[in-house]
Amino acid sequence: MSLTILSPVTGTVVPMSEVPDPVFAQAMVGPGLAIDPAREAGEAVAPVDGTVVTLHPHAYVVATDNGIAVLVHLGIDTVKLKGEGFTQHVVKGEKVRAGQPMITWNPADIETTGYSPVCPVVALDAPADKLSDLREPGPVTAGEALFSWN
Template identity: 70%
Template sequence: MTLRVASPVAGRVVPLGEVPDPVFSQAMVGPGVAVEPDRVAGEVVSPVDGTVVTLHPHAFVVATAEGQAVLVHLGIDTVKRKGEGFTLHVVKGEAVRAGQPVVTWDPAEVEAAGFAPICPVIALDAAPDALLDQAPAGPVAAGGALFSWQR
């Protein structure tokens, strides 16, 4: 089974190694890619169809019916903001569709507050070779293909 994982934000696809946090850049929680978001306030959308199993203002995990879980992290060290600047549109346990708004935020405001707004999108607990068809570095729209996850 192959899962298509979409970009939660519009911006520029960059390799995970460019994320200024070793937990992500060294793929400690799983492989994936990152998106350097456009600096405009807007909605962050679910990358897959599934259930919101973890929900914080700065990060969320959506698990598919097949058990694949995708982490979206909005910026680095943004947990220190204690939710400031993030508006949630869903609750934990809610079923979501790919492309459905989950959070609203402003990457420019996050950056102005001293945090890197880069967004890692991680295939949790996936094998390093499980990701296929990874989007090349460059522009991506919210909802655009980031990678496929072979299970």
Template identity: 65%
Template structure:
């Protein structure tokens, strides 16, 4: 089964290897792409796929499809240290969501001002890197644009 994974935020796609965190850069939790957010002010991160919100923190969430595949979105690096400050949740854990649905409001420029990278890793959890194709590296994307395809 083919799953098109969408960008949760507006920005420019970059290879996961450029994420300033070894867990993501070395694809320890899974392969994917990252998005360097663009624009100023508060933005809304949207669901990358249809499914259920199985993990929800102010700075990160996982949406799991009916087929069991989960996509992790991490809003910035080390943003857990912000203890939720500046993040507004629009969903609850266990909620069914559609791709493109608003999940979390945040401000990448505030993350940067706090001394953290606002880059957004989008991870195909526990996927084989060979299962991903059509990785849209170096592209300007809007929320909801497909950034890679995950083959089952």
């Protein structure tokens, strides 16, 4: 069974190794890709159909019915903003559809605070060999395929 993971934001795909945070760059929480987001206000969307199992102003995890969980982290160290600049549209425990708006934010505002707006998209606890069809670095629109989880 293969599951397509969608890009949560519009921007430019970059390898996880280029994320300016060693926890993500070294895939300590799992493999995936990152997006350097477009610098305008917009919505981060659900990467898969599932249930919101973790929800913070700056990050969320959506778990599918078969237990696959995907983490979307809006920026690096953005937890230090204590929710400032993020508007949530869902609640923990809510069922969501891939592409559904989750959080509104403005990457340009994040950047002006001195934090990186880069967004890791992580296949939680997945062996790296379970990912395929990884999108090449370059432009991506929110809701387009990012990678597959086999």
